[in-house]
Amino acid sequence: MSKLRVNAFTLSLDGYGAGPDQTLENPLGVGGEALHKWMVGTRSFHQMVGKDGGTTDVDDRFTVRSFENVGAWILGRNMFGPIRGDWPDENWKGWWGDNPPYHVPVFVLTHYKREPIIMEGGTTFHFVTDGIHAALEQAKAAAAGKDVRVGGGASTxxxxxxxxxxxxxxxxxxxxxxxxxxxxxxxxxxLKLGYRCTEQVTTADATHVMIGRG
Incomplete structure (x- = not known):
């Protein structure tokens, strides 16, 4: 059965998913980039950015798991880009260049209509203006039985x-x-929402926690 998942979402000890003062030059906010030290050294991350090498440890295994059986993604608009309000033009196509790391349909939550953007590698960005339930319905249909991954940000x-x-x-x-x-x-x-911790593993740069409903 298809699941709605969050994977590899990094938090600080005090619960923040990104630092303050996010800008085009500093998309993760002040200090936010350092949150992801656990991932950037892994073989999986190296492959994503076209590099050789990298570790094949617990951190890498969680990175690999995060991409398994994913048929579609949902992103908040801030995860797609720093632009606010109506789209001024069609130039901005995401943070990731011509070949984003998704390789499946991606549904971006926004209040402003925009035509889909077809990228290299199988990624197509679709812009959903009628809320989270509509985005999930469209993503599940596109995923064709695979899971849907919510990439963030924290508000989404x-x-x-x-x-x-x-x-x-x-x-x-x-x-x-x-x-x-x-x-x-x-x-x-x-707790009232019914969530609980189902797995916990600690490495040098992160404590990996799995949370599920049960």
């Missing part, structure tokens, strides 16, 4: 958690403090 994940729609969530908790930014669990009572 919170909306799906609040509706009890996320079946499985992998968080990588980085041993650092950000102090401010966008808090993943703001306003949520995860």
């Amino acid at each position: 994940i919170r909306q799906y958690l609040q509706e009890k729609l996320i079946d499985e969530m992998h968080l990588a908790i980085s041993p650092m403090l950000l102090g401010s930014g966008e808090h993943l669990f703001a306003g949520l009572d995860m």
Whole structure:
């Protein structure tokens, strides 16, 4: 059965998924890039950016798991780009260049209409203006029985958690403090929503936690 998943979403010790003051030059906010130290050294990440080498340890295995059986993605608009308001033109096509790492249909939540963007490698960005449920319906249809992965940001994940729609969530908790930014669990009572920890593994650069409903 198809699942709605969050994978490899990195948090600071104080619960922030990105640092403050996100900009085009600093897309993860101040200090946010350092959250992902656990992943950037892995073989999987090296392959994504066209490099050789990398580790094949626990961190790499969680990275590999994050891409298994994914047939579609859902992203908040901030995960697609820094532009606010109506689209000024068609020039911005994401943070990732001509060949994004998704390789499946991606559904971007926005309030402003835009035609789909077909990229190299099998990624097509679709822009959904009628909310999270519509995005999930379209993503599940596109995934054709595979899972749908919610990539973020924190606000988008919170909306799906609040509706009890996320079946499985992998968080990588980085041993650092950000102090401010966008808090993943703001306003949520995860226990009342029915979520619990199902797995925990610690490495040098992250504590990997799996959360599910049960």
